[in-house]
Amino acid sequence: MRCIPRVLALHNRRSGSPLAREDLEDLAQETFSTVWQRLDEYRGSARLETWVTRFCLLGYQNVLRRKGRRPQALEETALPDQRSTESHPLTRLHAALAKLESRAARTIEMRALDQLPFEEIAATFGEPVGTVKNRYYRGLERLRDILSRRGGLP
């Protein structure tokens, strides 16, 4: 769990430090809580730290959004070797996933990011594998539309 404050601090520095230390502390607490609530979804396919890092980055993006920080403002303050959060692939992906129905978004996260087999995702949701596959492929179609409209695909 020590990785949470480290990931947040490191990501913040790389993004031009738009969040103050107290913001990061609050966010670390929130992330602890999120991880705790979703621990049943961790299936051991990746290192726990890697799985947790995803929640750190999602939470970080949410805080920036709540604070109304615009990517342009970040770019103005960032050092040359620092990237704005907008340029992060995961940020674009999270923004698009937020437009999907929650179960579809979670299914895509678990399949595409955690690379879990459909059987394990189905076990997590307590649903038949066919239902999960259906939702995943339909969700991908929707995701593609959203990303295309946003110019989000590379």
Place this chain on the structure above:
Amino acid sequence: MSEEHQREEQLFEAARREIAELSDAARESGPEPGEDALVDAFRERVRDNARRGRPSRAPLWIAAAAMLATVSIWAIFLGPEPGPGGTTLGSGDIECLAPRGPVESFDRFEWRSRQTRVRYDLRIYDTDGALVHEEGGLSETTWQPGPALELPPRIVWEVHARDATSAVIGWASAESSLR
């Protein structure tokens, strides 16, 4: 693999790389200021959750969780409306009441929430997961669509509760179809 799928997979792969790279870098970095305090706070939260009977894999906690569930069911269905202090975070705080299952019309959306001082976002999707309609910042636990709104015959709808900082603190989802 089609070109479209390749582009999507490239984005997923880039996102996975980003996560792995940051995770590795954080692992190699030294302690952050205040890290110990945060970890201590987390441990305290774990202890709090255990005391409140949060479900756990530890056998001793199962009995406590069952007792809490019994009390919670009583509190939700039989007991008085709980105050803000009695609430817990998570999707269990909201329940979609209507429409659910086969209905005559989608004339009224209603949900029950144990959260107070929150705003609700209502989202309605078709069965392909496409967003059909969205209402944000609702203060009541009901919403009636206007006559001009056309909804598909089968829908999935979600309610997200947001606190004063706009953070999502609970959500619920239900499916319904026209008879």
